[in-house]
Amino acid sequence: MLLLAGFVLYCFCGAHRYRYQHSGIEITESNYRVVTDIRRRLVAGVASALEEHGVRYVISHGNLLELTRGRRIVHDDDVDIRIHKEDMGKWMRYCVDSGEADAERGLSLKDPRRTSESKQKENGIQITLLDDQHEELGVHADVVASSVPNIDYDLAFSSPPRRVTYLGVPAWAPGEEATDALLAREYGESYLIPDVDCAVGFDAEVV
Numbered sequence: 267m268l269l270l271a272g273f274v275l276y277c278f279c280g281a282h283r284y285r286y287q288h289s290g291i292e293i294t295e296s297n298y299r300v301v302t303d304i305r306r307r308l309v310a311g312v313a314s315a316l317e318e319h320g321v322r323y324v325i326s327h328g329n330l331l332e333l334t335r336g337r338r339i340v341h342d343d344d345v346d347i348r349i350h351k352e353d354m355g356k357w358m359r360y361c362v363d364s365g366e367a368d369a370e371r372g373l374s375l376k377d378p379r380r381t382s383e384s385k386q387k388e389n390g391i392q393i394t395l396l397d398d399q400h401e402e403l404g405v406h407a408d409v410v411a412s413s414v415p416n417i418d419y420d421l422a423f424s425s426p427p428r429r430v431t432y433l434g435v436p437a438w439a440p441g442e443e444a445t446d447a448l449l450a451r452e453y454g455e456s457y458l459i460p461d462v463d464c465a466v467g468f469d470a471e472v473v
Contacts, residue, residue: 284466286343289404293340295468300400301343302471306433307395308345308407311371313437319360322350323409324422324440325432331449333432333439335458338470345407348419354411358383361391372396387411421448432473 284293291297309325316323325333327346332339349357361380368375374394379385390410398405412419422440430439440448449457 285341286403287341288343289402291403293466295466297400297403298340298466298468298470301403301405302433304395304398304400304403304405305343305345306435307372308393308405309347309433309435309437311368311373311395312345312347312393312407312409313435314371315360315364315368315373316347316349316357319356321353321356321360322423322427322438323347324419324427324438325430326410326419326422326440326448327417327452329432330439330445331453331457332473333430334445334449335460335473337472339460340466340470343403343405347407347409348412348422349409350423351411351413351420354383354387357409358386361386367396369396374398387414389414389416417452419448 285291286293286301313323315321324330325346326348328339328342328344329346332342358381361375364373364375366374366376366380372395374396375391377391377393379389379391390408393407393409394401394405410419412423421444425441425444427438428441430437432439439445
């Protein structure tokens with residue numbers, strides 16, 4: 267599923283099962299640990315690549331919402347990163363020079379959009395882990411230019427970003443005012459209040 271094509275919220279309470287938003291797989295304590303570990307490694311690897319190549323970026327969408335709430339969105343099973351549109355040239359050089367794999371960071375860049383700037387400007391690229399032993403879970407990082415038409419994210423770079431820790435990894439997030447405006451636009455003015463408050467049968471860590 268593409269980042270901006272929308273998603274189905276697989277969250278049901280009571281006797282129904284609680285599922286990840288992209289794969290639709292039922293959430294269990296064991297696969298939750300796996301998903302969290304993959305997401306953490308993706309944030310670390312992608313952030314490292316972006317920072318080494320001088321590409322400005324911020325965590326975004328559900329990840330930014332999770333960070334701002336200070337509590338895990340348990341069904342969130344991907345990583346959302348938006349990069350400054352003016353740094354697309356730097357990002358494309360990394361994508362082309364790395365080929366289909368960044369072995370140093372353990373990242374797989376097999377997405378066919380990797381070498382096409384025009385396609386990446388339409389809807390970004392998906393990155394996975396080279397050693398992912400749980401492909402059925404579909405955990406990935408969406409790296410998308412700030413100017414992608416469906417959800418413009420240029421506002422994230424209108425003021426200096428904040429250095430934050432997300433999933434235990436140092437990363438960049440939009441400034442506080444930009445964060446508030448972006449989340450209110452995407453999730454509504456009451457974005458701090460979850461739409462669905464379903465508890466899982468185990469303790470989910472805070473962000």
